[in-house]
Amino acid sequence: MERRRFLTQAGAGMAAGALAAPAAAAMADLPILKWRLASSFPKSLDSIHSSTESLARQVALLTGGRFQIQVFAAGELVPSAAVLDAVKDGTVEIGHSASYYYVGKDPTFALDTGIPFGLNSRQQMAWMHDGGGLELLRDFFREYAIHNIPCGATGTQMGGWFRKEIRSVEDLKGLKFRVGGFAGQVLARLGVVPQQIPAGDIYAALEKGAIDAAEWVGPYDDLKLGFQRVAKYYYYPGFWEGGPQLTVYVNLKHWNALPPEYQAALENACALAHVEMQARYDARSPAALRQLIASGTQLRPFSHEIMSAAYQAAHALYDETAAKNPRFRKIYEPWKKFRDDQLQWFAVAESHFDAFMQATRAAARSRK
Numbered sequence: 001m002e003r004r005r006f007l008t009q010a011g012a013g014m015a016a017g018a019l020a021a022p023a024a025a026a027m028a029d030l031p032i033l034k035w036r037l038a039s040s041f042p043k044s045l046d047s048i049h050s051s052t053e054s055l056a057r058q059v060a061l062l063t064g065g066r067f068q069i070q071v072f073a074a075g076e077l078v079p080s081a082a083v084l085d086a087v088k089d090g091t092v093e094i095g096h097s098a099s100y101y102y103v104g105k106d107p108t109f110a111l112d113t114g115i116p117f118g119l120n121s122r123q124q125m126a127w128m129h130d131g132g133g134l135e136l137l138r139d140f141f142r143e144y145a146i147h148n149i150p151c152g153a154t155g156t157q158m159g160g161w162f163r164k165e166i167r168s169v170e171d172l173k174g175l176k177f178r179v180g181g182f183a184g185q186v187l188a189r190l191g192v193v194p195q196q197i198p199a200g201d202i203y204a205a206l207e208k209g210a211i212d213a214a215e216w217v218g219p220y221d222d223l224k225l226g227f228q229r230v231a232k233y234y235y236y237p238g239f240w241e242g243g244p245q246l247t248v249y250v251n252l253k254h255w256n257a258l259p260p261e262y263q264a265a266l267e268n269a270c271a272l273a274h275v276e277m278q279a280r281y282d283a284r285s286p287a288a289l290r291q292l293i294a295s296g297t298q299l300r301p302f303s304h305e306i307m308s309a310a311y312q313a314a315h316a317l318y319d320e321t322a323a324k325n326p327r328f329r330k331i332y333e334p335w336k337k338f339r340d341d342q343l344q345w346f347a348v349a350e351s352h353f354d355a356f357m358q359a360t361r362a363a364a365r366s367r368k
Helices: 002-028 046-062 080-088 107-113 121-130 133-142 181-188 199-208 219-225 252-257 260-294 304-324 326-348 350-367
Strands: 033-039 067-072 094-097 146-153 160-162 176-178 193-195 233-236 245-251 298-301
Touching: 033 046, 033 080, 046 067, 046 094, 046 146, 046 219, 046 245, 046 260, 067 260, 080 094, 080 146, 080 245, 107 133, 107 181, 107 245, 107 326, 121 133, 121 146, 121 245, 121 326, 133 146, 133 326, 146 252, 146 260, 176 199, 181 193, 181 304, 199 219, 219 260, 245 252, 245 260, 260 298, 304 326, 326 350
Parallel strands: 033 067, 033 094, 176 193, 233 298
Antiparallel strands: 094 245, 146 245, 160 233
């Protein structure tokens, strides 16, 4: 028995070696490349930054070290908000960012990341990889000389940190709120004064009173950034980011010049980094939230009044944008149908299951 197992394993090993040798020889004929990746995120946000480090490691591993990517954090090569242009113009070969940072160029960019009352992370992945979203967005990004690859997800985010309680729409009026993407435009319709501030500058702005509130991602990052020390009230959910996606941008000329083996390596490395980021946030957020609450953070849900008003404002904005922007309309209309179908499915499956589990846990705790 042991001899047969040894011979079987040895035979498998020799077969693998026979397959690997030609592959290694073929790889040796491919060019040695060294690219620079400009990120929109600082190293302090390790869940995000480590995803690009993972990407670089995987690309090197899959190409026998012949394709190297050096990662630069926000500000090391270009400012956080300049990553898209740096890739488009060929200043760097590749970048990592959140596309909704660039809605000032075209609101269509928001659909690559997430829009208020949109898709959760699972739904976003389904839309991109099997619902037609990736093909539609790649048509759009070609206009910016970019090949886009999904690379990162955080899950539904928190609603942010507030210096005072926010009970009604009236409480939002005049509020200076660090919030990006389409969310800022939606909340502006409710009286908020949206502010675009990079992650590394948010704490100082809150501490000095330059802003009244700020949102980032969720408990794990927020604890590291120390927002609990300068704002007491922590609201949920971040209805503007049900399942935000981050994206790798590759200069289209450089992408087209890559050997197919390198293209496949980069696509697969992005897929792994995407899953790893979501896993980190889901695994680390519960303990971080407990720590925040233990330190005095006041956890609050947004009121139904605020959620309903924001929902109405969001869809009015989408209809207006679609009416005047054909690029947005081309993606938004099939996206909206996909979202509605997903809501029907998740009501049957995930939502009902989750609601039961949460209610059962709550009942068990109340009996203790």
